[in-house]
Amino acid sequence: MFLKGMNRLRAAYVDIDPTLAPYFITGLTDDYVGILQTYTMGATRRSASQILASSSMFIVVVNTLVAAGVTAFVLWPAGPWITAVGATVVGSAHFFAWIWLGWRAWQVSLDPAHVRFPAQPPGSDPVS
Numbered sequence: 001m002f003l004k005g006m007n008r009l010r011a012a013y014v015d016i017d018p019t020l021a022p023y024f025i026t027g028l029t030d031d032y033v034g035i036l037q038t039y040t041m042g043a044t045r046r047s048a049s050q051i052l053a054s055s056s057m058f059i060v061v062v063n064t065l066v067a068a069g070v071t072a073f074v075l076w077p078a079g080p081w082i083t084a085v086g087a088t089v090v091g092s093a094h095f096f097a098w099i100w101l102g103w104r105a106w107q108v109s110l111d112p113a114h115v116r117f118p119a120q121p122p123g124s125d126p127v128s
Contacts, residue, residue, distance in 0.1 A: 031118040
């Protein structure tokens with residue numbers, strides 16, 4: 001949703017001064033095409049390295065390590081095997097739950113019902 005908001009702001013800048021358009025490498029629309037252009041910084045395809053190096057992934061990994069560490073700390077009196085299994089289960093559940101929630105948020109942000117400024121059809125004049 002933040003990408004969509006930034007695209008809307010850039011579109012407003014271009015509405016105010018259309019000569020700014022060539023200077024933006026990110027998207028100006030809040031549809032799938034504009035979001036993808038912003039997310040990939042103008043690249044034609046998104047690669048796994050962009051996802052793995054994203055701030056969202058960094059936050060999920062750090063929070064997963066903290067959740068597993070706190071679980072290990074709490075379970076330590078129960079013994080090393082229970083601690084290892086508990087920390088692994090909690091860490092895995094935490095990681096995959098947040099990945100799933102992130103995927104759902106991405107899908108919701110691409111819902112056409114939330115698009116207010118779609119890309120212009122090919123061949124149309126964006127200034128008019």
